Amino acid sequence: MPWYFYLALKQLFPSGRLSFITAIATIGIMLGVTLMLMVTSIMGGFGFQMGRMIIDTQGEIQISSPTPIDASRAAAIEKVLAAAPEVMASAPYLKGVVMLDHASQPAFPFIQGFEFERMKKVIPLNRYLLAGSLDDLDDDSVILSSILARTIGARIGDMVSIYSPLMLERMKRDDIMLPREVRVAGVFEVGHQQLDSSTVLCSLRLMQDLYGLDRQFHGYNVRLQPGADVAAVASRLNQALPPGVQAFTWLESNAEFQSIITFEQNMIFFLMAFIVLVATFSITISLLMAVLRKTREIGLLGAMGGGAREVALCFCVQGLFLGTVGTGLGLALGFTLLHYRDNIVHFVAKLTVGQETFVKFYQFSALPAHTVTKDVVFIIVFTLIASTLAGLIPAWRAARLKPVEALRSE
Numbered sequence: 001m002p003w004y005f006y007l008a009l010k011q012l013f014p015s016g017r018l019s020f021i022t023a024i025a026t027i028g029i030m031l032g033v034t035l036m037l038m039v040t041s042i043m044g045g046f047g048f049q050m051g052r053m054i055i056d057t058q059g060e061i062q063i064s065s066p067t068p069i070d071a072s073r074a075a076a077i078e079k080v081l082a083a084a085p086e087v088m089a090s091a092p093y094l095k096g097v098v099m100l101d102h103a104s105q106p107a108f109p110f111i112q113g114f115e116f117e118r119m120k121k122v123i124p125l126n127r128y129l130l131a132g133s134l135d136d137l138d139d140d141s142v143i144l145s146s147i148l149a150r151t152i153g154a155r156i157g158d159m160v161s162i163y164s165p166l167m168l169e170r171m172k173r174d175d176i177m178l179p180r181e182v183r184v185a186g187v188f189e190v191g192h193q194q195l196d197s198s199t200v201l202c203s204l205r206l207m208q209d210l211y212g213l214d215r216q217f218h219g220y221n222v223r224l225q226p227g228a229d230v231a232a233v234a235s236r237l238n239q240a241l242p243p244g245v246q247a248f249t250w251l252e253s254n255a256e257f258q259s260i261i262t263f264e265q266n267m268i269f270f271l272m273a274f275i276v277l278v279a280t281f282s283i284t285i286s287l288l289m290a291v292l293r294k295t296r297e298i299g300l301l302g303a304m305g306g307g308a309r310e311v312a313l314c315f316c317v318q319g320l321f322l323g324t325v326g327t328g329l330g331l332a333l334g335f336t337l338l339h340y341r342d343n344i345v346h347f348v349a350k351l352t353v354g355q356e357t358f359v360k361f362y363q364f365s366a367l368p369a370h371t372v373t374k375d376v377v378f379i380i381v382f383t384l385i386a387s388t389l390a391g392l393i394p395a396w397r398a399a400r401l402k403p404v405e406a407l408r409s410e
Contacts, residue, residue: 022286025322028326030330031330032326033326035272035275036272040269040379041369041370041371042341044369044372047258047265054253056124057123058253059221060233061224061249061250062220063077064245065218065244068213069216070216073245076242077241081222083240084233086225086228087225090122091121091220094213094216094218096111097165098163098200100148101163102161109200113210115204125143128190129143137203141184142160142201143184143201144160145196145200146189148198154184156186157184158184160183161181162182169212230249234247234249280389283319284390316392318391319388319392323383323388327379330383
């Protein structure tokens with residue numbers, strides 16, 4: 001072992017045990033790493049959960065066209081999908097915006113029509129159903145999202161009126177079209193505020209009647225085999241699909257939402273990094289104090305032949321050691337807190353607003369977490385580099401000491 005390694009450890013453990021100043025510096029690094037790990041994992045959990053939610057409600061790929069897809073183009077699209085081994089299931093859809101009215105309570109939700117027998121292979125609707133049954137869904141019934149149902153006061157079996165854009169077109173031609181009266185067959189909730197507050201699901205035939213599209217529709221939701229490369233499959237489909245028809249991955253279809261999530265994650269990670277930087281200053285202060293206390297010892301090392309480089313390395317090694325120990329303890333504490341995060345959330349909720357109120361306003365009872373390996377690696381590398389660099393100022397100060405002047409120091 002080089003002598004400066006041995007001397008670095010000796011200064012960290014002067015009497016065979018960790019000094020108080022060294023312990024404080026290590027704890028600072030530990031808490032900074034713990035906070036960075038927890039914040040990035042929880043933010044990643046929200047992003048991952050939202051991604052899974054989007055896939056569960058749209059499929060991994062959406063095939064759409066600027067103009068409605070007729071029977072001939074539908075046959076060509078389904079031929080392409082049948083030839084793709086990665087495609088597990090697909091279902092046509094039609095979407096738009098309507099006015100919904102119940103007991104003089106209007107709402108303007110998004111509405112999507114689908115073929116249930118095909119769509120249930122693509123989207124696990126049963127998983128999100130709160131009331132009612134999908135078997136009761138027919139051409140004269142709809143399924144409402146939970147917040148929308150509460151807003152207009154609709155329950156299972158109630159009749160609601162649907163006003164479509166086709167009614168406005170008919171009115172321009174002095175043609176009267178009455179609203180469509182349909183029955184509420186079910187209520188669903190996916191856990192996403194926007195989807196739960198403004199979504200109506202219905203049969204494809206009902207949607208075609210509301211928009212006057214006969215047998216046409218807007219596109220296909222596609223479910224892939226587990227482990228399939230979504231981007232690669234979408235690229236191959238785009239090469240084979242008819243002109244004017246394009247396949248989009250779920251990331252491309254929700255690019256704006258995903259960019260916001262990524263921006264928030266990067267900004268929070270950037271802000272959390274300053275906590276580690278502040279903690280590394282405690283290493284700098286503790287090592288500077290060591291330089292001031294051991295000025296004569298440093299001069300003696302120089303007089304015995306120790307070069308400025310080796311003296312400087314002695315203090316850089318101390319910073320690296322403190323960073324390594326603090327990082328290890330921080331990761332251990334962070335993963336432990338992530339494991340018990342739900343217990344902590346429930347405990348805090350009971351002490352503050354109460355569990356039911358917490359779920360009502362914050363829309364979650366279990367705190368999601370998703371730890372990405374590259375984030376953990378970045379935290380480790382960043383902390384170790386910052387800790388090592390924290391020893392540079394004390395190392396530079398120690399290396400500049402001249403042996404004669406250092407030995408005269410009192």
